[in-house]
Amino acid sequence: MKVLITGGAGYIGSCCTEILSKTDEVVIVDNLERGHLDAIKGYKFYNVDIRDKEALDKVFKEERIDAVIHFAAKSQVGESCEKPYEYFINNVYGTLELLKVMVDNNVKKIVFSSSAATYGMQDVSVIDESLPFNPSSPYGETKCMMEEIMKWFDKAYGMKYVALRYFNVCGALDDGSKGEDHRPETHLIPIVLDTALGLRQKLQVFGNDYNTKDGTNVRDYINVVDLVDAHVKALRYLEKGNESNFFNLGTTTGSSNLEIIKTVEKVSGKKVNYEIGPRRPGDPDTLVASALKAKEVLGWEPKHTLEDSIKAALKFKENYPNGYSK
Ligand code: UFG
Numbered sequence: 001m002k003v004l005i006t007g008g009a010g011y012i013g014s015c016c017t018e019i020l021s022k023t024d025e026v027v028i029v030d031n032l033e034r035g036h037l038d039a040i041k042g043y044k045f046y047n048v049d050i051r052d053k054e055a056l057d058k059v060f061k062e063e064r065i066d067a068v069i070h071f072a073a074k075s076q077v078g079e080s081c082e083k084p085y086e087y088f089i090n091n092v093y094g095t096l097e098l099l100k101v102m103v104d105n106n107v108k109k110i111v112f113s114s115s116a117a118t119y120g121m122q123d124v125s126v127i128d129e130s131l132p133f134n135p136s137s138p139y140g141e142t143k144c145m146m147e148e149i150m151k152w153f154d155k156a157y158g159m160k161y162v163a164l165r166y167f168n169v170c171g172a173l174d175d176g177s178k179g180e181d182h183r184p185e186t187h188l189i190p191i192v193l194d195t196a197l198g199l200r201q202k203l204q205v206f207g208n209d210y211n212t213k214d215g216t217n218v219r220d221y222i223n224v225v226d227l228v229d230a231h232v233k234a235l236r237y238l239e240k241g242n243e244s245n246f247f248n249l250g251t252t253t254g255s256s257n258l259e260i261i262k263t264v265e266k267v268s269g270k271k272v273n274y275e276i277g278p279r280r281p282g283d284p285d286t287l288v289a290s291a292l293k294a295k296e297v298l299g300w301e302p303k304h305t306l307e308d309s310i311k312a313a314l315k316f317k318e319n320y321p322n323g324y325s326k
Helices: 011-018 053-065 077-083 084-104 138-157 190-198 224-239 257-268 290-298 308-318
Strands: 002-006 025-031 044-047 067-070 109-115 160-166 168-169 203-206 221-223 245-249 276-277 286-287
Touching: 002 011, 002 053, 011 109, 011 224, 025 053, 044 053, 044 067, 053 084, 067 224, 077 084, 077 138, 084 138, 109 138, 109 168, 109 203, 109 224, 138 160, 160 224, 168 290, 168 308, 190 203, 190 257, 190 308, 203 257, 221 224, 221 308, 224 245, 245 290, 257 308
Parallel strands: 002 025, 002 067, 025 044, 067 109, 109 160, 160 245, 168 221, 203 276
Antiparallel strands: none
């Protein structure tokens, strides 16, 4: 298949490009606002913003795309609370334009990067797909809205989609050649790694009075290679003519923030300098996925352990101590 990857120069998009290009033809569009050219060297790339319908339409006409994997989005929960306009205009309006261009070009298969942030605060800590949307940030709200829009595009135009609701994505390609480079970095694992490597002096653990095993937040860390594998399986699922669907992607295991620090210390052989700080607003105690549905329907199961992910992320940091050049 010829697959258009939106946001292909980002963390997950670039890992997906590398893996999917082994079996399929890939074309990337990215506006490079957050993505890195360094991460997509050698791949067919268009510097296009998905909100630019004309430019996007040209890409579809030139490339004769069969299916889309849609990663392009702003994705920081905290930032979205401060700048909701940026999130709705980029994520929701951008997706609407992408879907319209797809319909105009008779492309009717899309794998969509959704998020556990669609669930927000729930009364249960192990989250399955039967739970209703309850986003607690504009970011999460945009992901809910985009899933809803795709549902109506399916009804109106037969656009088939798979929405993949990621929990906490982590790690890098196993050889450390592609990985996570956010600026500024807000995610726990890269921050802990930077601290272990002396690139940061100290890190703050946001709260230790939560109702969890050690008082710190518990999250479900899913390896990026396993995550990409789910996208490939979702693509095949759509290729076979199956109905639209949505799945959680996680490991069904939670790790606390302190456990992450301990694992980084073990893998790197270095001490991590940390202090306990105040809670970060909006952090739920525990977020763990039930990923049974993805196993049953897509035949997907994560294979990497947390240690595997941290080893790969450490290799990436060693390869790119200052991140990608851009
Ligand atoms: N944390 C710290 N110190 C830091 C950074 C993070 O203690 O310097 C803690 C957070 O408070 C949280 C945990 O580490 O308890 C994980 O935080 P991240 O920011 O790495 O990830 P989140 O769980 O907040 O969010 C991530 C993605 C979202 C996605 C969500 C779904 O960033 O896009 O997972 O669960 F929606």
